[in-house]
Amino acid sequence: DTNLKKNGVHFNSLLLKALVNQKNDNVLEAKANFQKALSKVPGSTKNNLNLNIITAMSCQLISSYYKECEDYENNYVWLKRAYMKSGGHQNMGNSMMLNQLCLLAAQLRKYPELLEFREHYLAAKPGFRANWTGFALALDLNNNTKSAVEKLSQFEEAAEGKITEKEAFENGECIFYKNDLMLKLAKNDETKLHEVLKNLEEKKKLLNDKLGYLERKAEIYVRLGDMTNATKVYRKLIHRNPDNFKYFKMLEITLGIKDDNALKYKMYSNLLKKYPLSEPCRFMPLTFIEEDSELKAYLKFYLDLYWAKGVFVSFQLLKPLFRNLKLSMKFQKLAEEICLQRLKSLQENVKNDTQSKSKLESIIRYFLSNLYLFQRNYDAALNEIQQCQYLDAESKVLEFELFQARILKHMNEFKKACELMEIARQKDNKDRFLNNKSCKYHLRANDINKAVELISMFTKNDTSYCDTGITDLHSVQNTWFLSEQAEAYSRLFEIELNKLKTSEDETERIKIAKCALQYKNLAVKRFEAVFRIYGIYKNDQHDFNSYALRRGTVQPLMHLIKWVDKIHTLPVYRRILKGMTTLVKKVPEFHQIVDTFKSPEKVFLINHSPKEIKQVAVSAPEVDDDPFGHKYDTLKNLKKIADVLIRPYFEKYDMEVSKRNRDYVLSLVINKWLENGDETQNKLLNNYEEILNKVH
Amino acid sequence: MPINIRRATVADLITMQHTNLTNLPENYTFKFYLYHLLTWPHISFVATTIDPVDSSDNLLFVNGEPASENILKEKINKIAKENPLFKPENNDQLLELINANAKMDSQYINKNEKIVGYVLAKLNDDEEPNPDSDINPAQTGHVTSLSVMRTYRKLGIAEKLMLQSLKALRDTHNAKDVILHVRESNGAAFHLYKNKLDFEILTVEKGYYMDKEDAYKMKKDLSAYDSEDEDFEDNLLI
Numbered sequence: 001d002t003n004l005k006k007n008g009v010h011f012n013s014l015l016l017k018a019l020v021n022q023k024n025d026n027v028l029e030a031k032a033n034f035q036k037a038l039s040k041v042p043g044s045t046k047n048n049l050n051l052n053i054i055t056a057m058s059c060q061l062i063s064s065y066y067k068e069c070e071d072y073e074n075n076y077v078w079l080k081r082a083y084m085k086s087g088g089h090q091n092m093g094n095s096m097m098l099n100q101l102c103l104l105a106a107q108l109r110k111y112p113e114l115l116e117f118r119e120h121y122l123a124a125k126p127g128f129r130a131n132w133t134g135f136a137l138a139l140d141l142n143n144n145t146k147s148a149v150e151k152l153s154q155f156e157e158a159a160e161g162k163i164t165e166k167e168a169f170e171n172g173e174c175i176f177y178k179n180d181l182m183l184k185l186a187k188n189d190e191t192k193l194h195e196v197l198k199n200l201e202e203k204k205k206l207l208n209d210k211l212g213y214l215e216r217k218a219e220i221y222v223r224l225g226d227m228t229n230a231t232k233v234y235r236k237l238i239h240r241n242p243d244n245f246k247y248f249k250m251l252e253i254t255l256g257i258k259d260d261n262a263l264k265y266k267m268y269s270n271l272l273k274k275y276p277l278s279e280p281c282r283f284m285p286l287t288f289i290e291e292d293s294e295l296k297a298y299l300k301f302y303l304d305l306y307w308a309k310g311v312f313v314s315f316q317l318l319k320p321l322f323r324n325l326k327l328s329m330k331f332q333k334l335a336e337e338i339c340l341q342r343l344k345s346l347q348e349n350v351k352n353d354t355q356s357k358s359k360l361e362s363i364i365r366y367f368l369s370n371l372y373l374f375q376r377n378y379d380a381a382l383n384e385i386q387q388c389q390y391l392d393a394e395s396k397v398l399e400f401e402l403f404q405a406r407i408l409k410h411m412n413e414f415k416k417a418c419e420l421m422e423i424a425r426q427k428d429n430k431d432r433f434l435n436n437k438s439c440k441y442h443l444r445a446n447d448i449n450k451a452v453e454l455i456s457m458f459t460k461n462d463t464s465y466c467d468t469g470i471t472d473l474h475s476v477q478n479t480w481f482l483s484e485q486a487e488a489y490s491r492l493f494e495i496e497l498n499k500l501k502t503s504e505d506e507t508e509r510i511k512i513a514k515c516a517l518q519y520k521n522l523a524v525k526r527f528e529a530v531f532r533i534y535g536i537y538k539n540d541q542h543d544f545n546s547y548a549l550r551r552g553t554v555q556p557l558m559h560l561i562k563w564v565d566k567i568h569t570l571p572v573y574r575r576i577l578k579g580m581t582t583l584v585k586k587v588p589e590f591h592q593i594v595d596t597f598k599s600p601e602k603v604f605l606i607n608h609s610p611k612e613i614k615q616v617a618v619s620a621p622e623v624d625d626d627p628f629g630h631k632y633d634t635l636k637n638l639k640k641i642a643d644v645l646i647r648p649y650f651e652k653y654d655m656e657v658s659k660r661n662r663d664y665v666l667s668l669v670i671n672k673w674l675e676n677g678d679e680t681q682n683k684l685l686n687n688y689e690e691i692l693n694k695v696h
Numbered sequence: 697m698p699i700n701i702r703r704a705t706v707a708d709l710i711t712m713q714h715t716n717l718t719n720l721p722e723n724y725t726f727k728f729y730l731y732h733l734l735t736w737p738h739i740s741f742v743a744t745t746i747d748p749v750d751s752s753d754n755l756l757f758v759n760g761e762p763a764s765e766n767i768l769k770e771k772i773n774k775i776a777k778e779n780p781l782f783k784p785e786n787n788d789q790l791l792e793l794i795n796a797n798a799k800m801d802s803q804y805i806n807k808n809e810k811i812v813g814y815v816l817a818k819l820n821d822d823e824e825p826n827p828d829s830d831i832n833p834a835q836t837g838h839v840t841s842l843s844v845m846r847t848y849r850k851l852g853i854a855e856k857l858m859l860q861s862l863k864a865l866r867d868t869h870n871a872k873d874v875i876l877h878v879r880e881s882n883g884a885a886f887h888l889y890k891n892k893l894d895f896e897i898l899t900v901e902k903g904y905y906m907d908k909e910d911a912y913k914m915k916k917d918l919s920a921y922d923s924e925d926e927d928f929e930d931n932l933l934i
Contacts, residue, residue, distance in 0.1 A: 245748055313850075
């Protein structure tokens with residue numbers, strides 16, 4: 001500030017001020033400082049910055065500002081400028097910068113550059129294992145697996161016998177990572193596979209991941225065709241965790257009985273004796289017993305295991321069998337028969353005490369209700385669940401109300417469903433699951449106020465600018481709520497829009513339009529919030545690009561990299577992309593109607609009371625001065641709206657989604673809105689046809 | 697769908713975060729989960745649904761019965777009308793197309809695979825040792841968070857998850873014991889730790905939680921989980 005008093009346009013001081021403001025969350029002021037600084041660079045035009053005269057020091061300040069904004073692209077570009085201007089890797093003092101460039105190049109998937117930086121960094125600081133690991137990882141990412149293995153071996157050999165207790169964990173992880181790479185190189189070459197196995201066994205004691213060791217060993221045996229040894233390892237894995245279906249499926253293969261149902265039945269029943277709680281042992285026979293009476297007996301056995309314990313979820317467990325085209329009819333019939341027979345014998349048997357009798361009866365009826373709902377036979381489903389409630393004299397079991405609400409939801413009776421959910425929730429108002437269910441149902445019924453009130457019972461409500469849990473929901477990244485809320489706002493917008501079409505009176509119409517506008521803007525804001533959370537997820541990776549190397553946890557880092565590469569195709573992301581598209585589609589219509597008003601500008605004259613603002617505000621006014629999203633008021637035609645509200649999010653999806661998993665209809669629509677041209681569309685059409693023509 | 701228990705991976709973390717947000721009042725940002733898995737990758741586990749018969753969706757069902765040829769044709773025609781490019785040749789193709797993706801729900805990891813419970817564990821080795829205590833943080837495991845969706849309770853999932861995690865703490869980190877906190881009012885969890893898993897109460901920490909509720913701090917010795925390296929030679933096929 002002293003410098004700025006002397007010279008109001010002192011470049012580095014302005015940048016520094018921007019940086020400090022950004023760090024203190026004065027985002028808007030920081031941006032102003034920053035832009036002021038850049039506008040003062042001599043010899044620049046509006047679109048073209050004169051880079052020559054900006055010093056390395058200033059470049060670094062600019063890059064730090066971008067880092068603070070988590071804009072890693074610009075952070076990287078400017079840091080690289082600073083690095084080059086100060087002599088690149090020849091300048092030994094640059095190693096801090098070089099380290100950061102490594103992180104950024106990894107974050108931005110600039111693999112060839114990453115390799116170069118990693119090589120220089122290793123040369124500058126060869127004493128740290130993390131730098132060797134980092135270089136190996138860079139080689140791996142550039143598909144030079146062989147050199148990666150060599151680098152890792154080089155360090156391993158040099159460090160042999162010198163590993164301290166503190167370094168043991170890192171050592172074990174790095175050794176396992178090398179084994180990964182060796183396996184990748186070996187493919188199905190027998191000699192090489194034996195080498196991988198030998199390496200695994202030699203280093204066994206040093207590995208931390210005992211489970212991973214067993215899984216790796218089993219995999220190698222299977223690849224070598226050594227089924228006897230593979231079987232032994234799968235038996236060990238099953239003993240360790242008898243609830244992993246994969247191990248059992250593999251055991252079927254290694255025992256060579258995959259297609260022999262009689263032997264499979266023997267295998268599972270023998271294992272069930274050893275592991276009576278194992279779900280795969282219990283479940284798998286249902287998938288292959290062919291004879292009807294045998295299957296019925298087994299299904300009865302299976303259901304009794306759960307009914308005796310009062311497990312409500314027993315129908316859900318069997319769902320795959322009901323949904324499978326080949327098995328469905330059979331299982332629906334058998335299950336209903338079993339239920340009805342059990343109910344009948346319960347009634348005939350008078351010796352049972354009434355309490356346990358009604359308990360069992362209600363669990364069977366609950367199962368039946370599930371089955372009828374699955375068959376979309378709503379009346380029968382309701383009938384069964386009401387009988388359950390009747391049996392539960394003290395009405396202690398919340399599951400019955402929850403399920404009745406679910407049936408009503410399917411019948412589109414949202415209001416009644418909400419009432420039931422509230423009854424259930426009030427029986428145990430400390431249970432967050434019940435609170436969330438009720439909240440979700442209220443959102444589905446478009447009752448946003450009640451939903452916010454409910455969810456705010458479990459959030460931190462401690463900011464001065466927001467009276468509800470909205471702020472906290474953003475900071476703990478509660479994407480389910482935010483996307484459901486956005487969808488509710490979007491539906492409300494459509495309802496108001498339809499009212500607008502039928503209303504005649506101008507004053508009334510202005511009122512409706514104002515309301516519609518508000519819903520639309522808030523829907524956009526919430527959708528954007530979820531998109532932003534996905535941005536944060538992606539950025540969260542940044543620090544781990546070096547942290548994981550120091551820790552030695554390269555395998556999970558590699559998982560992270562692969563996962564992030566597809567992050568914009570994940571279920572919730574697809575959902576909000578679709579949601580935004582549904583919303584945007586209707587917006588031009590709204591503006592067309594408003595434009596026919598005598599004084600359309602009245603619609604956009606809105607003053608929000610402080611109380612209203614406190615209901616929806618996400619951040620402090622210094623960070624977001626537009627809690628109601630009025631900046632979108634001016635977006636009127638489809639192309640413009642799509643450019644702002646869809647393009648940036650769609651492009652990410654478009655880049656990452658595979659041919660097979662793409663939502664083609666959505667993509668074609670969005671491309672059309674964005675006027676992306678025939679070439680793009682035709683390419684998409686070709687892919688689509690190719691996928692369609694692939695015979696199953 | 698039946699429940700599968702396996703080790704947690706990076707790809708499970710946002711669904712774990714979602715499960716946590718749905719069930720528990722103590723919530724964390726994604727980065728916190730990431731930190732756990734990239735520091736201690738071997739000791740956190742998830743329970744997920746699995747479809748062992750690779751079933752297809754229920755779209756081709758009417759009143760619980762497979763749709764007739766005519767209805768199927770009608771459905772296909774309707775889809776074809778809405779989009780002239782959509783010309784699946786047979787049912788399987790139709791299903792495959794419709795179901796390539798996971799359901800658009802925050803609980804889903806993959807197609808037919810949704811999370812129903814998780815245990816997130818760590819080692820206390822990021823803590824400074826306390827000279828007054830005989831507990832060595834570097835050798836003490838810590839269960840950060842455990843939850844199972846209410847709908848999937850009574851299946852013993854929490855216990856199964858805990859067992860996997862405790863075993864992994866022992867054989868990955870050679871942890872001596874494990875510590876956790878549980879709300880005084882959380883009867884079900886307390887019962888699991890105390891009676892089924894043999895945890896002992898160390899202390900009652902007053903006002904441990906944000907809402908000022910007290911916590912039981914509980915501890916368990918892990919030496920019981922030393923893995924025996926036994927071979928199973930019995931014939932499973934007779």
